[in-house]
Amino acid sequence: MAFFKFTISFMLLALLSARFSLAHPGIGFGWGGGSGQFGGGFHGLFPQFYQFSCPQVDDIVISVLQKAIAKEPRTAASLLRLHFHDCFVQGCDASVLLDDTATIVSEKNSLPNKNSLRGFEVIDEIKAKLEEACPHTVSCADIVALAARGSIVLSGGPSWELPLGRKDSKTASLSGSNNNIPPPNSTIQKLITSFKRQGLDEVDLVALSGGHTIGVARCVSFKQRLYNQNGNNQPDQTLERTYYYGLKSVCPRTGGDNNITPLDFASTVKFDNTYFQLILLGKGLLNSDEVLLTGNVGNIVKLVETFAVDEELFFNQFAQSMVKMGNINPLTGFNGEVRKNCRRVN
Numbered sequence: 001m002a003f004f005k006f007t008i009s010f011m012l013l014a015l016l017s018a019r020f021s022l023a024h025p026g027i028g029f030g031w032g033g034g035s036g037q038f039g040g041g042f043h044g045l046f047p048q049f050y051q052f053s054c055p056q057v058d059d060i061v062i063s064v065l066q067k068a069i070a071k072e073p074r075t076a077a078s079l080l081r082l083h084f085h086d087c088f089v090q091g092c093d094a095s096v097l098l099d100d101t102a103t104i105v106s107e108k109n110s111l112p113n114k115n116s117l118r119g120f121e122v123i124d125e126i127k128a129k130l131e132e133a134c135p136h137t138v139s140c141a142d143i144v145a146l147a148a149r150g151s152i153v154l155s156g157g158p159s160w161e162l163p164l165g166r167k168d169s170k171t172a173s174l175s176g177s178n179n180n181i182p183p184p185n186s187t188i189q190k191l192i193t194s195f196k197r198q199g200l201d202e203v204d205l206v207a208l209s210g211g212h213t214i215g216v217a218r219c220v221s222f223k224q225r226l227y228n229q230n231g232n233n234q235p236d237q238t239l240e241r242t243y244y245y246g247l248k249s250v251c252p253r254t255g256g257d258n259n260i261t262p263l264d265f266a267s268t269v270k271f272d273n274t275y276f277q278l279i280l281l282g283k284g285l286l287n288s289d290e291v292l293l294t295g296n297v298g299n300i301v302k303l304v305e306t307f308a309v310d311e312e313l314f315f316n317q318f319a320q321s322m323v324k325m326g327n328i329n330p331l332t333g334f335n336g337e338v339r340k341n342c343r344r345v346n
């Protein structure tokens with residue numbers, strides 16, 4: 001048994017470390033140096049995109065984030081989620097930021113986003129500061145990606161070299177938002193399929209679900225588990241008992257849909273690996289969290305177990321999967337535009 005466990009852990013380590021090397025392409029990047037570091041799906045994005053046009057970009061993003069997160073710690077979580085909801089709908093193109101107009105049907109009113117997605121004012125503030133410092137240069141899509149990374153760092157999580165150069169869309173997709181972002185009651189197969197559609201594999205699914213180590217969810221997002229998991233008026237049997245009773249006190253059978261509770265009650269504002277430890281104890285909040293374990297997909301279960309005991313491995317994989325998610329179908333070059341105001345097309 002011990003040997004079996006060792007072999008499995010070793011294989012996982014080998015798999016993850018091979019992938020990790022991609023997340024940290026190194027600092028020796030040269031302009032067109034032919035190193036190939038950003039080949040293979042990086043779509044022409046590269047970390048030094050604003051090196052000459054807006055060298056202060058990182059400092060400006062971080063200074064706004066520091067203030068916003070100090071004022072309201074949840075902001076970090078909200079900005080991470082904003083990037084996810086942007087990238088899963090027609091790529092990381094800031095489509096999620098567009099407000100309703102005569103020609104735009106905003107994604108903000110989709111099922112996953114309405115009364116739930118937050119952080120727009122922080123993006124507006126970063127954009128306003130950047131327009132002062134480097135007019136018409138930094139795209140809203142890059143701001144969302146930078147804000148997500150900065151939020152992780154300021155919450156105690158990993159950092160990574162972030163490929164930049166995304167342009168902003170001139171369109172939004174309400175139906176894409178409704179269809180591409182998986183709902184919280186998803187089965188493991190649904191989650192795998194939904195991530196696969198975006199070019200993300202099972203390792204990415206587990207690592208990125210670790211984003212739920214910060215932030216909160218509304219009662220309506222997990223109520224089904226408490227009162228009627230399978231249509232038989234019974235709770236989800238995989239919920240640990242004391243945790244279940246605690247959740248019922250936050251989330252009554254009727255009403256209270258907007259009451260909130262932490263996704264990771266062990267350390268709600270700290271980016272760490274306790275999310276995975278809680279899942280192993282039957283204390284994952286959303287169905288989509290707990291099925292990473294109870295869905296019984298071998299590789300996925302092993303990854304949850306591995307990340308629960310090895311925070312460094314989780315951090316490394318999270319960084320790598322964030323780069324991959326951030327590279328979903330960006331607009332580059334002459335496609336798209338750099339919006340002046342992130343809420344509307346120019």
Ligand code: HEM
Binds near residue numbers: 077
């Ligand atoms: C695997 C599929 C996923 C599902 C089904 C899912 C679902 C949800 C739901 C239902 C909420 C609570 C929304 C509410 O009740 O208002 C939430 C919150 C959150 N999600 Fe996910 N999510 C998933 C993946 C991700 C990924 C990939 C990330 C980022 C890498 C992420 C980051 C977050 C964060 C940080 C919050 C808290 C936001 C806040 O407090 O404002 N989620 N998610």
